[in-house]
Amino acid sequence: MVVVGGGLAGAQAALTLRAHGYDGRVVLIGDEPVAPYERPPLSKEYLRGEIEPAAFAVHPADAYAREGVELRTGTPVEALDARERAVRLADGEVIRGDAVLLATGCRPRRLPVPGADLPGVVHLRTLADADRLRALLDAGGPLVVAGGGWIGCEVAASARRRGVDVTLVERLGTPLEGVLGPEVGAFWARVHREEGVRLITGTGVEAFEGHDGVERVRLAGGRTLPCAAVVVAVGVTPRTELAAAAGLAVDDGIAVDACLRTSAPGVFAAGDVARAWHPGYGRALRVEHWATARHQGAWAAGAMLGRREPYDRLPYFFSDQYDVAMEYTGAHAPDDRLTVRGAPGDRAFTALWQDAGGRLTAAMGVGAPEGLDDWATLIRAAVTVDAERLGDPRVPPEEVAGAGATGGVPGACGLR
Numbered sequence: 001m002v003v004v005g006g007g008l009a010g011a012q013a014a015l016t017l018r019a020h021g022y023d024g025r026v027v028l029i030g031d032e033p034v035a036p037y038e039r040p041p042l043s044k045e046y047l048r049g050e051i052e053p054a055a056f057a058v059h060p061a062d063a064y065a066r067e068g069v070e071l072r073t074g075t076p077v078e079a080l081d082a083r084e085r086a087v088r089l090a091d092g093e094v095i096r097g098d099a100v101l102l103a104t105g106c107r108p109r110r111l112p113v114p115g116a117d118l119p120g121v122v123h124l125r126t127l128a129d130a131d132r133l134r135a136l137l138d139a140g141g142p143l144v145v146a147g148g149g150w151i152g153c154e155v156a157a158s159a160r161r162r163g164v165d166v167t168l169v170e171r172l173g174t175p176l177e178g179v180l181g182p183e184v185g186a187f188w189a190r191v192h193r194e195e196g197v198r199l200i201t202g203t204g205v206e207a208f209e210g211h212d213g214v215e216r217v218r219l220a221g222g223r224t225l226p227c228a229a230v231v232v233a234v235g236v237t238p239r240t241e242l243a244a245a246a247g248l249a250v251d252d253g254i255a256v257d258a259c260l261r262t263s264a265p266g267v268f269a270a271g272d273v274a275r276a277w278h279p280g281y282g283r284a285l286r287v288e289h290w291a292t293a294r295h296q297g298a299w300a301a302g303a304m305l306g307r308r309e310p311y312d313r314l315p316y317f318f319s320d321q322y323d324v325a326m327e328y329t330g331a332h333a334p335d336d337r338l339t340v341r342g343a344p345g346d347r348a349f350t351a352l353w354q355d356a357g358g359r360l361t362a363a364m365g366v367g368a369p370e371g372l373d374d375w376a377t378l379i380r381a382a383v384t385v386d387a388e389r390l391g392d393p394r395v396p397p398e399e400v401a402g403a404g405a406t407g408g409v410p411g412a413c414g415l416r
């Protein structure tokens with residue numbers, strides 16, 4: 001069994017093969033120089049200097065040897081032969097498997113502007129990136145964060161907690177508007193301003209300027225921001241090049257069916273890189289979050305051993321910024337109708353999205369006033385929900401659907 005990509009999804013797959021009783025050869029190949037680790041702390045506790053890398057390894061350091069998994073670190077896979085289910089490494093070695101899993105994750109997008117390669121301009125994906133950024137924050141800032149998505153917001157929050165002067169530049173009207181829409185984005189804008197972040201929205205970055213390192217960020221319109229470090233956090237792109245070169249179907253991610261099978265027999269994909277058909281939503285989803293990498297990675301091990309069960313968990317993710325803990329479950333589309341329960345001003349509310357048919361598609365809890373379990377149950381049930389009851393905090397989540405609820409997932413696919 002050949003697993004390409006030593007991240008969370010790959011590491012989960014390799015050890016789950018053993019948990020399923022597979023006793024043949026398992027090779028886990030990653031291009032980073034270290035054993036698989038969790039990335040969420042890189043923008044949170046680790047960036048703030050509160051924990052060490054051993055605290056966020058995916059598995060204990062000795063687990064791979066104990067389970068007989070050949071872990072190859074610092075080893076880029078250069079090519080995939082899908083028909084032979086074989087991968088070629090940089091030194092020419094070819095490893096052939098009965099099945100191959102592609103868990104190659106994503107890489108940060110770059111800003112195509114002058115100065116993007118200046119020292120002090122950082123993209124945050126790896127432990128090495130986090131070490132570079134920590135050193136820059138140790139030097140004191142000021143820091144400019146270009147991009148107000150999850151990672152940009154978390155970096156801004158962690159840097160503020162370290163007392164660094166932070167300016168966050170976002171092209172849209174609010175941070176997180178791209179993923180949550182303007183109304184929920186306005187909540188996050190207020191939180192960051194209250195915590196001392198200088199927020200500049202509706203403006204793009206035109207250039208990074210400096211001599212030996214970045215000294216200024218120039219914005220569209222000519223305004224400049226002095227800085228000693230920049231984090232570019234403008235999204236990620238799936239690492240599909242191996243799959244594409246091998247002729248696999250690729251469409252903003254490696255296309256897989258609900259059982260994580262690519263278009264080539266015996267080749268599978270999971271985690272950030274996979275665009276998987278989701279039976280509950282009736283469309284393909286590519287989810288760039290920890291829980292999906294973890295669960296899909298484990299699921300892929302079963303698929304590699306011939307199990308034919310669809311992966312149908314609800315997407316889930318979390319974010320921590322300052323003292324605000326946020327959880328989100330489901331997947332809403334941009335046109336879905338938003339209802340807010342609770343008081344965003346108190347940093348405790350639930351945002352709920354419904355599709356055109358009135359079915360709940362996603363729920364986001366801030367300060368988790370009610371938890372998300374009941375909402376997840378409603379999403380899975382796929383019943384029509386009355387928007388007024390949904391928005392009335394006196395109606396408990398488990399009673400929102402009421403007796404008049406209609407619908408349900410056709411064929412009850414058993415969403416988890």
Ligand SMILES: Cc1cc2nc3c(=O)[nH]c(=O)nc-3n(C[C@H](O)[C@H](O)[C@H](O)COP(=O)(O)OP(=O)(O)OC[C@H]3O[C@@H](n4cnc5c(N)ncnc54)[C@H](O)[C@@H]3O)c2cc1C
Nearest residue numbers: 005007008009031039040077105271272288289290293317
């Ligand atoms: C800073 C940061 C904070 C985050 N915080 C959160 C959070 O709070 N909540 C949340 O839900 N999610 C969070 N995420 C997202 C989460 O970490 C990812 O969804 C998860 O890491 C995806 O795991 P993966 O195994 O699919 O991909 P990756 O973690 O990207 O692992 C893929 C691995 O494959 C390697 N690779 C790629 N190509 C090759 C090749 N050809 N040969 C060998 N190796 C290769 C890569 O170098 C990498 O090591 C965060 C991510 C980052 C970067």
